[in-house]
Amino acid sequence: MKNFSLRAGRFLTLALLLIGLGLSSCKKDSTSTTVTGNWTAGNSFPGVTRSGAVTFVINGIAYVGTGNDVSSTRLRDFYAFDPSKGSWTQMTPLPSSAPARYLAAAFSANNKGYVGTGYAQDGTYLSDFWQFDPATPTVTTTTSTTGTTTTTTTLGTWTRIQDFPLTTTGTGRRGAVAGSVNNVGYVGCGFGGNYEKDMYRYNASSNSWTDIGFPGNKRVNAAAFTLNNVLYMGFGTNNAVTDTQFWAYDPSANTWTQKRNLANVSNSTESYDYSGVARTQTAAFAVNSLGYVAVGNNGSNLLTCYEYDPTADSWTLKNPFTGSARSLPVAFGIGNLGYVGLGSTGSTPFDDFWKFDPNAAQQ
Structure with missing residues (x-):
């Protein structure tokens, strides 16, 4: 015993x-595993508070404009942000012949910016598209009744290009998604009375749009970023349901590949929950061959931020956005930093801008 x-x-x-x-x-x-990512408040946007604006980047300078202000007035003004100086400069607005707009689409290619489609003040779904050349200033000279001459120089010139193709019901669209790969722009999906599922490539030399197709779900207010010459696109809503599909388009092979769903998956080979990544009206940007989404909406406005690794086809949680939760912001990546700003919570639009260092600890 x-x-x-x-x-x-x-x-x-x-x-x-x-x-x-x-x-x-x-x-x-x-x-x-230590969660990283440091958000720092930067210089606020100098224009009026707004949401649903657009942005594009040319030679390390970001251009931001259009949108919807606190009184739901559509806007056409544009500003340039130089991250090396942390300063904003007012640029030439969209011309008077171009309706002020909200939820437009924008991309950059060959040192030019492109802005089009959107939602006009009178509720029209727009299809016009415009090219912005930042290198060409506009000089305006006016003489008053008293004989005083005033010369005003504004920066950049807008030129109308071929209109974006109409939807199958003959309308323009709002909330389309756009991006560029190797100096070629892509625009698709959105809403023009119906939800759309398409993608078009813009050929600047022939000033024409080519339908390249899109195999995914219909959606509006999707988001995209470019990594290693591949366009990644997803998010958005389809009939008020947040979409969980995430796609990659490789222009060199002209092929779409569906990536991991942004959903809770459990099977015999793997188990993961990416449902927290799914959202609409989000900020999306790329830094150093990795993609990021932050804020947006999935039933309520969000603060969460995720990093996408295209090699592993996986998402990693980063430190949350430290400004106010919001939807319909703008975002871009320049150098080693991401930038997120504008947007709105309910009927309150913002003018703040935030810098994001993906690899730093939150201070």
Whole structure:
């Protein structure tokens, strides 16, 4: 009996030791991954507060404009942001022949910016498209009734290009998604009375649009970023339901590839929950061959931020946005930083802008 008790005691001690080591190992695993990403407030946007604006980047300078202000007035003004100086400069607005707009689409290619489609003040779904050349200033000279001459120089010139193709019901659209790969622009999806599922490529040399198709779901207010010469696109809503499909388009092969769904998946080979990534009206940008989405809406406005690794086809949680939760912001990546700003919460639009360092700890 004594030997049995001794053996039992040793077994119990060994079992407790193994359990303790196991618990220690689990605890270590749960804390071994440090969430990174530092958000810092930058210089506010100098125009009026707004949401649903657009942005494009040319030679390290971001251009931001259009949108909807606090009184739901559509806008056509534009500003340039130089991250090396942290300063904003007012640029030439869209011309008077171009309706002020909200939820337009924009991209850059060959040192030009392109803005089009959107939602006009009178509720028209727009199809016109405009090219912006930042290198060409506009000089206006006016003479008053008293003989005083005033010369005003504004920066950049707008030129109308071929209209974007109409939807199957003959309308323009709002909330389209846009991006560029190797100096070629792509625009598609959106809403023009019906939800759309298409994608068009713009050929600047022939000033024409070519339908390249899109195999995914219909959607509006989607988002995109470009990584390693591949356009990644997803998010948005289809009939008020947040879409969970995420797609990659490789122009060199002219192929679409569906990536992991932004959903909770559990099967015999893997188990993960990416449902927190899914959202609409989000900020999307790329920094150093990785993609990011932040804020947006999935039933309520969000603060969360995720990083996408195209090699692993995986999403990693980053530190949350430290400004106010919002939807319909603008975002861009320049150098090693991402930038997110504008947008709205309910009927309150913002003019703040935030810098994001993906690899730094939150200060």
